[in-house]
Amino acid sequence: GESVGLHLPTLSVQEGDNSIINCAYSNSASDYFIWYKQESGKGPQFIIDIRSNMDKRQGQRVTVLLNKTVKHLSLQIAATQPGDSAVYFCAENPGDKIIFGKGTRLHILP
Amino acid sequence: DSGVTQTPKHLITATGQRVTLRCSPRSGDLSVYWYQQSLDQGLQFLIQYYNGEERAKGNILERFSAQQFPDLHSELNLSSLELGDSALYFCASSVGWTVRETQYFGPGTRLLVL
Numbered sequence: 001g002e003s004v005g006l007h008l009p010t011l012s013v014q015e016g017d018n019s020i021i022n023c024a025y026s027n028s029a030s031d032y033f034i035w036y037k038q039e040s041g042k043g044p045q046f047i048i049d050i051r052s053n054m055d056k057r058q059g060q061r062v063t064v065l066l067n068k069t070v071k072h073l074s075l076q077i078a079a080t081q082p083g084d085s086a087v088y089f090c091a092e093n094p095g096d097k098i099i100f101g102k103g104t105r106l107h108i109l110p
Numbered sequence: 111d112s113g114v115t116q117t118p119k120h121l122i123t124a125t126g127q128r129v130t131l132r133c134s135p136r137s138g139d140l141s142v143y144w145y146q147q148s149l150d151q152g153l154q155f156l157i158q159y160y161n162g163e164e165r166a167k168g169n170i171l172e173r174f175s176a177q178q179f180p181d182l183h184s185e186l187n188l189s190s191l192e193l194g195d196s197a198l199y200f201c202a203s204s205v206g207w208t209v210r211e212t213q214y215f216g217p218g219t220r221l222l223v224l
Contacts, residue, residue, distance in 0.1 A: 032210050041216030043200050044111065044153065051210075089153060096166040098209050100153040 012107040019077040021104045023090035026071060034074045035064060038103070039086045046063035047075070047088075082108050113137065114203050114216035124220045128189040131219045135182055135203030142166065142184040143213060144176055150195040159184055160207040179192075188221070196223045 013019045019102075026035070031052035036044035047090050048059045050066050063076040073090050087103040112134035123129055136143050146169075155168035159178035170176075170219040173191075178184045188195060198220050202213040 041217075043114075043202070043217065044216050046212045049212075051211075057158070093209055095157045096209060097158070097168050098213075099155070102152045 007010045008103070010105045010107060012109055013080050014109045015080060015082060017080055019075075019084065019106055020086050021075045021090075021106065022076075023073040023075075023101055024071060025090070025092045025101075026075060027094040027099070028071070029094040032093040033064070033066060033073050034091045034093075034098070035062075035073075036089045036091060036100075037084075038089065044089060055098045077106075080106075082109055082110075084108060087109060112214040112216060114201060116199075116216035118219060119217065120220050120222075122196050122224065124224055125191055125193060127191050127223075128187065128193065129221065131186040131188070131199050131201075131221075133186070133201030133203075133216060135184070135201075136214055139203035139214070140182065141200040141204045141207055141211075142178055142182070144170075144184070144186050145198050145200040145215075146204065147200060147218070153200075156186070158209075162188060165207055166209070175208050189224045193223050196221055202223050211212050212218045 034049040035047040038044045048064050050057045050064045061078045065074045085108045087105050089100050089103045091098045091100045116136045117132045143158045147153045156170040158166040169222045176186045177221050198218045200218045202215045204211040204213045
């Protein structure tokens with residue numbers, strides 16, 4: 001089906017720790033995946049993407065891991081900061097459109 | 111600031127009415143995408159225009175229509191509004207026609223239908 005879901009709706013992480021946000025996708029035809037960050041009152045902001053011919057991609061303080069065998073995507077944020085507080089969406093591209101997951105809210109504990 | 115602008119920021123209207131949302135893409139971007147974000151449905155792709163032509167269609171209702179003008183700005187028209195149409199409407203833009211390019215989102219228009 002056309003669903004992209006996240007395992008946890010809310011994730012609380014201590015400031016300075018690493019955050020791991022998980023996502024399950026269901027469409028085997030998807031070969032491109034994206035993570036977006038949405039801060040309160042703003043539109044989604046691109047973080048990082050990965051194509052299906054890769055299993056890992058690194059950006060600045062973020063890493064995306066793709067496991068095609070179990071249709072699982074994760075976003076790792078290193079040394080989580082207060083500014084990382086937001087809702088994170090994974091999205092997949094099975095054709096000519098992007099399908100977004102429901103989102104995970106990342107809450108940073110002081 | 112993504113460079114994508116949307117107006118109005120907020121819109122309150124009544125059921126049965128018609129509204130128009132406006133989007134100006136980033137300078138140089140030829141694609142405009144429209145999305146609806148609601149609490150129960152999440153972020154849903156509605157429609158994409160590329161250089162004035164409809165490129166892809168998502169879960170857009172027949173009561174909704176969009177167009178992209180020669181200056182590349184886009185309008186989303188919502189008619190016969192229902193309570194369930196209350197949502198955030200985002201526009202995004204990208205340089206080319208493929209969805210595998212970074213999309214830059216505007217700040218959104220919050221629509222409330224009473």
